[in-house]
C-alpha cells in the first residue's frame with residue numbers, strides 16, 4: 001500500500017500524480033499524521049515558510065525506513081495566486097526529485113504532469129524569454145533535452161497558426177455513438193446495445209441545443225468546426241445529413257468530420273460529408289495488425305481500413321487524418337514502424353500517433369497485463385515513429401499528455417506543411433474560445449487570447465460543461481443552452 005501525508009491538502013492530487021509517474025497504482029491512502037509504519041510505502045511532504053523563501057521537503061519511507069529525501073527552495077510570493085502556483089511547483093519538484101533518487105530513474109517530462117507542456121513552454125517564453133524558459137524546463141522541471149527540443153519544435157510550428165485577439169471561436173459538435181466499444185475506450189460513447197432508442201432522442205436534443213448558434217457566434221470569427229465523437233458516421237444517414245447541414249451553415253474555413261471507425265464508413269456517408277463542405281476527415285487505423293485489432297475490440301480489419309481510406313481519398317477530401325496507437329498489447333516498436341510505413345505510403349495529410357492510455361485497474365489492463373510492452377519499448381516505438389515522420393516531411397504540430405499514459409509519454413499530431421488542423425491546436429493550446437454542443441461537450445471562453453498569457457493581466461479561462469450522461473443531456477438540453485448563453489453573455 002502507498003500512503004501520502006501532506007501538510008498542504010490542497011496539493012494532494014498533484015502529489016499523487018507525481019507518485020504515479022513512478023508507481024503503477026491507483027489508490028493512494030491519505031494520512032492524517034506523518035507517522036510511518038513498518039509495512040508500506042510512505043510519502044511525506046512538508047513546507048517550511050521563512051522570511052523571503054519557502055522550503056518544500058519530500059521524504060520517502062519504505063517498510064519503516066527513510067530511504068530518500070529532497071528539499072527544494074523557492075522565493076516566497078506575495079498574492080494568493082502567485083503563492084499557490086509557486087508552492088505547488090516546489091512541492092512537485094521536491095517530490096519528483098526524492099522519488100527519482102529513490103527509484104534511480106528520471107522521467108522524460110521530469111516533474112511535469114500537466115496535459116499541455118507546449119502551452120506551458122510558450123507561456124513561459126512570453127513571460128521570461130526563450131533562454132530562461134528553456135532553462136526552467138531543463139533545470140527546474142527536469143525535462144529531458146530531447147523532450148524540450150520536441151516541445152520547442154511544436155511551439156515554433158504553431159507560431160504562424162495561432163489566432164490573435166480574443167474574438168475567435170471554434171465550434172465542436174459531439175456525436176457520442178459508436179457501433180461497438182473499443183476495449184480501451186475512455187469516452188462517454190454509447191453503443192446501440194446499451195441504449196437502443198437513444199439516437200433519435202439525442203439528435204433532436206442536439207438540434208435543439210444548436211438553435212443558439214446564431215446568437216452565440218454573432219460578431220465572432222469562427223476558425224474551425226469539428227464534428228467529433230464517438231463516431232459521427234455511426235449514426236443514420238438522415239441524422240448525419242441533418243447535423244452536417246447545421247454545421248455547414250456556420251461557414252468556417254476549416255471543417256472536420258471524424259469518421260474514425262472504418263466499419264462505419266460507407267459511400268453514402270462520405271458523399272454526405274463531402275456535400276456538406278467538410279474538407280478534413282479522420283479515418284483511423286490504430287494498428288494494421290488484425291490480431292491486435294481484434295484484441296482491442298475494434299471490429300474491423302486492416303483491409304477494412306484500406307478500403308475505407310481509399311473511398312475517402314476517392315471522395316476528394318483535401319485532408320485526411322489517420323490515428324495510430326503506440327503501446328498496444330502484443331505489439332513491439334517494429335509493429336508500430338510496420339503500420340506506420342504502410343500508412344505513410346497512402347500519403348495522408350495528417351498522422352496522429354497516440355500512446356495507449358488505460359486505467360491500470362481496468363478489465364482491459366488486467367486481461368492484457370502480460371502482453372503490454374514496457375515503457376522503454378513504447379518510448380523506442382515513438383522515437384522511431386517521430387524520426388520516420390519527420391524524414392517523410394511531416395512536422396509535429398500539436399501534442400498533449402493524458403493520465404494513465406504509458407511511460408509518461410504523449411499524443412502527437414503530425415502534418416504536412418499547411419495541413420495542420422487548427423481546431424486541434426486551439427483546443428490544446430487554449431488559443432481561442434470553444435462553443436461545444438452535445439453530451440459531455442465542454443465550452444470554454446478564453447479571455448485575452450493566447451498572447452495574453454505573456455501579459456501582466458495573463459490569460460483567463462472560464463468553462464461551461466454539458467452533462468455527459470445521454471439521458472440527462474436529453475432531459476436537460478435547455479439548461480445546457482443557458483449555461484452557454486451565460487458563459488458567452490448572450
Ligand code: SF4
Nearest residue numbers: 178181182185189230
Ligand atoms: S471509436 Fe473512439 S469513442 Fe468509439 S468506442 Fe472506440 S475509442 Fe471509444
